[in-house]
Amino acid sequence: MTRRTMLHHIGVGAATVVVAGVGAGSYRVFDNGVLDAGHGTAYDPWTNWRDDATSLGTVAAAILAANPHNTQPWTFHVTDDRVELFTDPARRTGALDALDREHHVGLGCALQNLVLAAAARGLQPSVTLLPDASDPTHVATVSFAEAPMVVSDLHDAIDRRHSNRGPYTDEIVAADVLATFDSLVAGLDGVGIRWFATPAERAGLGAMIIEATRAIIDDEEQSTESFAWIRSSRDDTDTQMDGLTLDAQGLSPLVLAAAKILPASTRSAGDSFWLDQTRTVHTATAAAYGIVTVADPDDRAAQLDGGRLLQRIHLAATVAGLGLQYMNQITERIDRDAQLGNPSTFAAAMDALIDRPGRHALSTFRIGHPVRAGRLSPRRPVSKVTR
């Protein structure tokens, strides 16, 4: 074999290996939906939510609400003049939400969207929380009376609201903007907001969130429960239509594509990634934190009203062009400690940070001017959540 032939063979061999690599990559691009993020049946509810003008249409808006780990823990019973909202106990997150606090806060978020959508359809909503003392799964009934249509900015933002887990710019959120959010408590009983906007306040809360994240990762049951809701393949998203996707992690387009092309990460790799993002992106770029406070965080009605307030704030933030991400690691640890009978270190530290006698944290979020827009999360269609 001459030197030239040998070089030729080496070149052809190298080209073959490279083409095989591109083939593997192309297959991942195809299989994991890299080129059509946010498209498909699992995302259709974001586009067709206004189509139905009847009471059933209010459910189409309700299912677009924020909810813990995108578990979509709801079932609706719909008639012409009312919608009854039930929990779906099969969609709890176990040790991660040890006392079902987030489960009910998420239902409150859905309730808020439902109410806004009813008003926009000329149905005056009247909400009764926990209407049946003998059935704790029946969390609310919304009765409708005919009324003029009221289409609010918050209503119109329903399909633009997304959890934004990406970086925020260093632009501050003006105090008067935060003050307008305070007025969103109108009509809700016993819920309030405590803002953490100064650098010292942010640093204190951010450090505690990182510590709580570590504690969750170290708690195998919590970590496993959280991992169960991660959807790292397109097939999983298409079939289950729930859970946390790579698309929703706020990554840059290039990093997102690489993450989808590479093999799915293990639980421990996912945990390290989450801790890293919490440290270097979520807490590092938060322009402000808000904590929804209540007198008794275990009270179901307070959880539902707190959820309604959170959803209003998130919608208002969307209208104002702000990004928002829930960051509930501390309260997840507070409830877990209570469940296990551990010393309530996080509860005491959080109360000290809030520094409002008689008020306790229900749910925490960060807010700021986002570097990039949040992306869609999958949703199960109305037909799958109504009975």
Place this chain on the structure above:
Amino acid sequence: MTRVPPKLLILAGRLAAIGGSLGIVTGIAQATIGSRIPEWSGNKDQPVALGLLTIALSATTLAAAQALRRSTASRDSVMVRVSVWLAVVAAVCSTTVGRLWVIPGLLLITAAGTTLAACGWDQFRSEVTSNWLRSLLGILGAFELLMAVSAAPTATIAAGLVAGAALIAAAVLAGPDRGLIVSGLVAVTLPFAFVTWWAIIPPLLSIIAFAIGIAATRVPATRSAVPNVAPPDLHSPGHTQRSRRSAPNGR
């Protein structure tokens, strides 16, 4: 002299014709009622675009079937390419119309296998090894098609399909005297690479296609490794045709 094709090739041609016709029917079904039968049609986001693609690719297998029926001993290279093409269409369309593709896909794969059996493994190997770089270019085209069918919106799908088709055309045309045409065809992959730059693989594929395209037009194909043999008895079914010395790049 035109020879009568062996029975195996006639059979392959019939299988390809039936597979291609059924493929067109599945494409029409996908484009028209695909969204209403998601469990059969693969629950695709772009049923119309994918249906049209299936129709177009299936139509090419009808042309391939025709080529098989008209084949002569001197066109072994054509048969090898037809066989590969049938397999590519069977593979690509398995991602476009869901379960509807099972029967056409099986027919086309069987047709590809039968064609291969008629040509003979040695002939296939010889064709592929003597046109390896061109084959790689065609394979890249198939990968491009695969990515295109999973894309959105429709304009991106269209750009990807054009890019994939262009690469396959470049693979067919590549030769020492065809540098410009091949470069032009490879350049057609750029719009798809541009609109999907962040997805890493499409731009990478374009760059590699350029490199391979240039190499394929510079390096004359090596001669067939298969020795010349006397013309086979083409009437005996299952007889393996042996290659004649093929022209550079199999043309």
